[in-house]
Amino acid sequence: MPSFLEGLPFRWLLLALFLVVFCRAQATYWVARLAVTGASRSRWGGWLRSPAVRRESALLERWGLPVVTASFVVVGLQTVMNAAAGLARVAWWRYTVAMVPGCVVWALLYATVGFAVFWAVVAALAGSPWGVAAIGGLVVAAAVALTVIHRRRRRTGGPARLP
Incomplete structure (x- = not known):
């Protein structure tokens, strides 16, 4: 909170x-x-x-x-x-x-319960090396998805759709 x-x-x-x-x-x-x-x-x-x-x-x-x-x-x-x-x-x-x-x-x-659950998940993930790796993986996946969408929009001249 x-x-x-x-x-x-x-x-x-x-x-x-x-x-x-x-x-x-x-x-x-x-x-x-x-x-x-x-x-x-x-x-x-x-x-x-x-x-x-x-x-x-x-x-x-x-x-x-x-x-x-x-x-x-x-x-x-x-x-x-x-x-x-x-x-x-x-x-x-x-x-x-x-x-x-x-x-x-x-x-x-x-x-x-909203904030308590959110911070419990963050603490659980950040408390372990696998949790930190999972958070890093999600950030990389989001960056890749945004890059793909942006490139498709530039190439087609319109909104991109993920397959």
Whole structure:
């Protein structure tokens, strides 16, 4: 857990985490909502048409705003779903009504077990030579994947797809 949150009473920790996730989700929504028009003509236009954004937009269209609420408990889905709501220009008040329960659940998860589990995994991996090798391998694999994607985009002139 970040040092500035350590030692806080549980209710203040919960409130702090809620405010962090609330502000982050709102910022993601508004950046996406305000950027749709201009970004389609910039280098970010490819991300707006990416498979991840299309997939999350389709989820939003199919299931509606409860998907926004559920996205807060699925790692990797939260940011894209908030952006998809902004891209779809969902009314702010509807989005916020769907987002607040997700923020509460996220804050509860991180205030109770989220940070503890994360730091336990990091400590376990970093405490052994094999753990350090695994972390190094993941960093190298991510660098290679990004390099391959970048080269494919330059070669084809469009978004790259991994095989």
